[in-house]
Structure formats: structure tokens, C-alpha cells
Amino acid sequence: MELIYYPNPLLMKTTRPxxxxxxxxxxxxxxMIEIMYGNDGIGLAGPQVGxxxxxxxxxxxxxxxxxxxxxRNPRILSSSGTATEAEGCxxxxxxxxxxxxxxxxxxxxxxxxxxxxQMSCNGLMARAxxxxxxxxxxxxxxxxMSHTDKIKNRxxxxxxxxxxxxxxxxx
Numbered sequence: 001m002e003l004i005y006y007p008n009p010l011l012m013k014t015t016r017p018x019x020x021x022x023x024x025x026x027x028x029x030x031x032m033i034e035i036m037y038g039n040d041g042i043g044l045a046g047p048q049v050g051x052x053x054x055x056x057x058x059x060x061x062x063x064x065x066x067x068x069x070x071x072r073n074p075r076i077l078s079s080s081g082t083a084t085e086a087e088g089c090x091x092x093x094x095x096x097x098x099x100x101x102x103x104x105x106x107x108x109x110x111x112x113x114x115x116x117x118q119m120s121c122n123g124l125m126a127r128a129x130x131x132x133x134x135x136x137x138x139x140x141x142x143x144x145m146s147h148t149d150k151i152k153n154r155x156x157x158x159x160x161x162x163x164x165x166x167x168x169x170x171x
Contacts (some may be wrong), residue, residue, distance in 0.1 A: 001019070001049040004040060004159050006090050006140060013052045015136045018072045020114055030050045032057055033068060039091045043128045044096045045135035048091050056132035060124055069119075074109040076133055077118070079126075087131060089141040094158055097141065097149040 004010050011146045018025070028051060036044040042062045046053035081103030088096045098106050104122045111117050121129050136139070142150070142157065150157070 001028065001051065003035050003090055004048060004050050005093065005164065006142060006157070007164055008050075008091075010052070011051045011091060011135070011140060012138045013047060014138070015047060015052050015054045017054050018110070020144065026052075029055070029057065031123050033059075034164060037062065037064075038089070039090050042124075043132045044090060044102055045132045046169060047135050047138075054136050058128045070112060071107065071129070071132070072110040072114070074107050074129070074133055074136070076130070077106045077108050079130075079132065080103045082096070083127070085127060087127065087141065089131070092141050092160065095141065097145050097153065099131075099141070099144045101131065105129055107133070111135075124170075127170050 022028075029133045032044050032046070032049055032051075035049060036042075036057060036059070040062060042060050043056060043058040045056040054073045056071050056073070056074070059067065061108070079102035082100055083103045084098050084100045086096045089097045101128060104120070106118060106120050108116060108118050120130075131141075145153070
């Protein structure tokens, strides 16, 4: 497992539900945590490491002090309010753009025992849940960007495309 970058097609691969018999599930989650912390992130979704799973992790402090939140098979049940804030994404290094999202969300997910849980989120946690959930739905930061932001950041996006095409990887 390694962090993958836009426009790698693995970021757009359909995700599948996580089941109890997922091979090496705990090891995959641990590797995701290492990758997230190693890249100074606060969230990471399975597709960002080439794992087409419906799973993401969040740690708002980015250092384990507030605990890792693992969301298996999450669904956003409700949302309200709006807020526009700057967002970045580990799959788009160096890119920060304002994104309009719901201010509050309720997310249903399965915990480490595959018990169904609900969490009411607001502020940064709501934003992070929505951002990571987008990855599971094949919605990337570039899809949330305004036309103006796409123009302003064209050089950075073109650089990521060039980096991908010159990597010689056939995904």
C-alpha cells in the first residue's frame, strides 16, 4: 500500500463494502494510519492507497492524541447548514481550495466489531467525514473545485498529470 495521486485511475475505482472476512484488515488499517501520519494528514480513504474499500480513517489532530476514528461502510444519514472552508487532499499535494460543504452531518458506520454506530459531526469533523466519504463515491477534490480554482491551479493539476503519465505505471 502506498499513497496514490491524482489522476491515478485507482482513485476512481468502484469501492466495495468491507466484510468480517476481509484479508489482513487490521494490517491494512495500520498501514493507512502510517501513510496518513507520514504525510501530515488528518484523514485517508481506502481508494487513496489503491484499496477499493468502503473504509476511511480520521484523526483531526493528526498525531493520535484524539484517537483514530475508523469508519467501515459509512453512510451519511443527514446533513444541515453550509460552510465554505479551505480543504486540501493527500492525493493532491500542495492544493488547497475553498469547498462548500454541510456544516453538520450524521454518519452511520461499522466499528471495529462491525457493530453499527452513529456519530453526529460538526465543524472540521463534519468536513473531514464528507471529504473522505467523497473518495468512496469517486468524488475528488478536483470535482468540488470551482471553475476559477481549476484555472488558478491548472499548473499544479497539470504537474500531477505529468507526474502520473511519466511514472510509467499501468494502473
